Amino acid sequence: MRILVVTDIHGNRAALEAIREPFDVCLCLGDIVDYGPEPGACIEWVRANATHTVRGNHDHGVAQNVTVQGAAGFRYLTAVTRPLTIQSLTPEQRRFLADLPTSRMLTLGGKRFLLVHASPRDPMDEYTLAEATQWAPLLQGLYVDFVLVGHTHQLYSLDVNGITVVNPGSVGLTRNGDPRAAYAVIENGKVELKRVEYPVEETIAALEGFVSDPHARQLLTDIYQGRGLVGRWAVGKTADADDSSTEPTG
Numbered sequence: 001m002r003i004l005v006v007t008d009i010h011g012n013r014a015a016l017e018a019i020r021e022p023f024d025v026c027l028c029l030g031d032i033v034d035y036g037p038e039p040g041a042c043i044e045w046v047r048a049n050a051t052h053t054v055r056g057n058h059d060h061g062v063a064q065n066v067t068v069q070g071a072a073g074f075r076y077l078t079a080v081t082r083p084l085t086i087q088s089l090t091p092e093q094r095r096f097l098a099d100l101p102t103s104r105m106l107t108l109g110g111k112r113f114l115l116v117h118a119s120p121r122d123p124m125d126e127y128t129l130a131e132a133t134q135w136a137p138l139l140q141g142l143y144v145d146f147v148l149v150g151h152t153h154q155l156y157s158l159d160v161n162g163i164t165v166v167n168p169g170s171v172g173l174t175r176n177g178d179p180r181a182a183y184a185v186i187e188n189g190k191v192e193l194k195r196v197e198y199p200v201e202e203t204i205a206a207l208e209g210f211v212s213d214p215h216a217r218q219l220l221t222d223i224y225q226g227r228g229l230v231g232r233w234a235v236g237k238t239a240d241a242d243d244s245s246t247e248p249t250g
């Protein structure tokens with residue numbers, strides 16, 4: 001069984017559509033929306049392709065009209081793009097986001113998977129790193145083979161006490177200077193972390209009709225091109241800390 005795992009699409013249709021992997025099952029770990037210019041198309045892709053999807057903090061924020069204020073960085077971008085995202089979606093698309101579960105346990109190909117956007121104990125908000133010492137206590141008492149998470153936009157696979165933790169990175173808002181769309185494929189228990197180039201210029205062109213704020217548009221353009229907020233936010237916990245925390249958002 002070939003499992004495609006995508007997460008943190010963030011309204012970037014061109015990045016999502018560049019993933020041309022054959023798959024038997026597609027799993028989506030949330031954050032379909034916010035930041036990017038084509039959130040509706042991304043929701044429709046997920047509805048058509050993903051067998052199981054969990055809710056990310058940004059999906060929740062858009063579904064529930066959570067207001068974010070921020071003067072800089074990702075919080076600023078969320079503050080600017082959230083109302084635009086909400087405006088551009090149909091009521092049905094927002095209901096789809098609101099109805100997503102915050103976690104999902106399932107068995108595929110004889111392996112047990114836990115799907116959450118952030119972490120098992122705090123499924124929408126906790127920021128986890130690729131560190132076994134941080135993960136070990138979070139996995140205690142979980143009888144699964146795989147824990148699949150997103151949220152940090154950092155691509156990694158980590159074996160901790162017999163459980164494989166996989167973070168496929170971000171499809172639509174990648175970090176660390178690599179502009180490619182990131183995702184993962186799990187086949188027969190083997191994890192492949194992958195990246196694919198996509199027509200970044202399409203996403204940047206779509207921004208024109210989506211964000212009128214020139215500063216936000218420039219920040220997003222820089223991110224899509226692999227520059228911008230990388231230096232300021234790529235290191236440590238503030239890299240992608242969440243809207244609902246006191247840290248800058250990702």
Ligand SMILES: [Fe+2]
Pocket residue numbers: 008010031056058151152153250
């Ligand atoms: Fe995200």
